[in-house]
Amino acid sequence: MDEAKVKKTNRRSILKSTAAIGAGVAAAKIAPAAAAPSFKERFSARYQDGGEITFALTTGDQQAIQPLLDEYTSTKGTKINTAVSDYGTLYTNLNVTLTQATGDYDVVSLDDPWMPQFAGGGFLTNIDDLLQKAGATVDPDFVPELLALGTFPAGTGLRGIPWVGNVQVFAWNTDMLQAAGAEVPKTWDDVLALATKITEAGGGKQFGIGLRGKPGNDAATSFLPVLRGFGVDLIDPTTSEPQLETDQAMAAMDMHLKLRDQAPPGIENTDHATNGTNLITAITAMSQDIWPDQLLRAYDPAQSKVVGKISVGGEPAQAGVKPANMTGNWLLGIPEGSKNVDKAWDFISWFTSADTQKKLIMNNNIPATRTSVLQDPEAVAKLPFLPGMLAAAKNALPRPRTPLYGAMEEIYGRYVAEAIAGQTAGPDAMKKANGEIRDLLVREGVLK
Numbered sequence: 001m002d003e004a005k006v007k008k009t010n011r012r013s014i015l016k017s018t019a020a021i022g023a024g025v026a027a028a029k030i031a032p033a034a035a036a037p038s039f040k041e042r043f044s045a046r047y048q049d050g051g052e053i054t055f056a057l058t059t060g061d062q063q064a065i066q067p068l069l070d071e072y073t074s075t076k077g078t079k080i081n082t083a084v085s086d087y088g089t090l091y092t093n094l095n096v097t098l099t100q101a102t103g104d105y106d107v108v109s110l111d112d113p114w115m116p117q118f119a120g121g122g123f124l125t126n127i128d129d130l131l132q133k134a135g136a137t138v139d140p141d142f143v144p145e146l147l148a149l150g151t152f153p154a155g156t157g158l159r160g161i162p163w164v165g166n167v168q169v170f171a172w173n174t175d176m177l178q179a180a181g182a183e184v185p186k187t188w189d190d191v192l193a194l195a196t197k198i199t200e201a202g203g204g205k206q207f208g209i210g211l212r213g214k215p216g217n218d219a220a221t222s223f224l225p226v227l228r229g230f231g232v233d234l235i236d237p238t239t240s241e242p243q244l245e246t247d248q249a250m251a252a253m254d255m256h257l258k259l260r261d262q263a264p265p266g267i268e269n270t271d272h273a274t275n276g277t278n279l280i281t282a283i284t285a286m287s288q289d290i291w292p293d294q295l296l297r298a299y300d301p302a303q304s305k306v307v308g309k310i311s312v313g314g315e316p317a318q319a320g321v322k323p324a325n326m327t328g329n330w331l332l333g334i335p336e337g338s339k340n341v342d343k344a345w346d347f348i349s350w351f352t353s354a355d356t357q358k359k360l361i362m363n364n365n366i367p368a369t370r371t372s373v374l375q376d377p378e379a380v381a382k383l384p385f386l387p388g389m390l391a392a393a394k395n396a397l398p399r400p401r402t403p404l405y406g407a408m409e410e411i412y413g414r415y416v417a418e419a420i421a422g423q424t425a426g427p428d429a430m431k432k433a434n435g436e437i438r439d440l441l442v443r444e445g446v447l448k
Helices: 011-025 039-043 059-076 087-099 112-120 127-133 144-150 174-179 188-201 217-229 247-260 272-280 292-298 341-351 354-363 377-382 386-394 405-420 426-443
Strands: 052-058 079-085 107-111 161-164 167-173 207-210 284-290 310-313 325-327 330-333
Touching: 052 059, 052 087, 052 341, 059 079, 059 341, 059 354, 079 087, 087 107, 087 112, 107 112, 107 341, 112 144, 112 330, 112 405, 127 341, 144 161, 144 325, 144 330, 144 386, 167 174, 167 217, 167 292, 167 386, 174 284, 188 207, 188 247, 188 284, 207 272, 217 247, 217 272, 217 284, 217 325, 217 405, 247 405, 247 426, 272 284, 272 292, 292 310, 310 386, 325 386, 354 377, 377 386, 405 426
Parallel strands: 052 079, 052 107, 207 284
Antiparallel strands: 107 330, 161 330, 167 284, 167 310, 167 325
């Protein structure tokens, strides 16, 4: 998307987008002493003087990482207050606190599709400036493709550090594919043929593929890899024109609905958790919409019937189309309104260090964003899919990089869900979604 057009998105349009999405979701340095030590010295832990910071994140993430937050407090002396909410409410709260620079939060956890909105709007502290003043640079150990998600527009400075290394992958049950006498499918035509064969042999107990049909983020996230696998994206990256009325998008929707027919019943209500459960309990043989948290569950004998039987790889793509996985990282940023930038950066540096990242993946089932951790022998021994995750991360694309993605996702996620539920014909769903997305882009000054 043209960066000049991106800059037209102002605080008013961001708050308008929040209202639309809310309807759809309802989804280091320390204060200087009298001697005024240098910036670099103030980053040092020996200057840590206690105090507190407020960290905004999802409820589920807070529950998973609270032991590490307690460890940081006991080590550094800084109390971490958490402001927790569900995914949709967190997004809404960030729209208010970041755009108005309220100072309520010192560290915020951000889904990577939100970065163009908050980084592009200048609502997050420029981390490159902090590092430059400290005479430091970003650790090259971070997977470059994941670190790049923290900058928008390109060249304007790093505004977020990735801490959750989510990458969407194509996953399959090796036993079920072997029983079907099949190789791993490469194209969507191959996927459909194999899924149909497995469903027909499954007797209503096993199904060829799993996907998500719940309106909004769920339905949108399952459809996007199919759309991209036919050679188009949601919007044209050069012109910003929506692409859902193209021949490729129509063919992708037709394929998606055929795949729906090879999925377990109740697909119109299937969400992220259910789709993962279906894979790890051997109800589904494949899915194009599997994420690291689900793979980590697949290796837990208390939850999984398929320990050691799930493999992952690149997303399928039609002949002539370059395959690519999709990012879904979470990043840590510092709001421009924070009054505790020094302490916030000290915490982020500690929390995204290699040592802490290894604890996160080994003890808390949170995927890493550092190459060294994804290649760590102990971690790979416990979780053999990690090399595949690293390869997927290096071949991953983010969702369309625009401040308006959240509003666009609400639109096309709703229409994809209607098509999956049989409420709207596939071609009509694509045309209506395309029209509403274009209207949005015109209202926001991106298109004429």
